Structure formats: C-alpha cells, structure tokens
Amino acid sequence: MEFNIEIIGLLAAVLTTSSFVPQAFKIWHTKEVKDVSLTMYIAMFIGICLWFYYGVHIDSLSIILANLASGIIVLSILFFKVRYTKK
Secondary structure, X not given: OOOOOHHHHHHHHHHHHXXXXXXXXXXXXXXXXXXXXXXXXXXXXXXXXXXXXXXXXHOOHHHHHHHHHHHHHHHHHHHHHHHHOXX
C-alpha cells in the first residue's frame, strides 16, 4: 500500500486554516477589533492569494483548498476590522 503525501498536506491545511476561526468568531461575537492588526491581515491575505495561485499552478488540492478557505476567513476578518473600527 502506497502512502499518499497529499494526506499530510490536507491535514496541515485543516490545522492551519482552522487556526483563523477562533479570531474570526471572537471578532464577530464581540465586534471588538482594536487589537487586530490591519497590516498583518492584509499581508496574510496577499500571501494566501499567492499560495492559492501556486497551488493551482502545481495542481495541489491541499494547497488550493487550504488557501481558498483561509482566504475567505481572513477576508472576513479584514471586513470586520474595517466595519467595526470606530471612526
């Protein structure tokens, strides 16, 4: 039986992508974004977009799925940051 290395990629994808969920949920629940770094999440989103492009280019399902999901979550955090920042 041959081991499929893509399983490791999918496991890594689930773990790293899910790491954004608690932050997004906390912001959504409390509407508090004072301590959220806009610069960090913009840089993260750009990096995620580049990883997604790379995953498409090399046809890696784990990279594509992880970065698609991460991109959606990080984009929601950016949306919350802009929406809930007191002017």
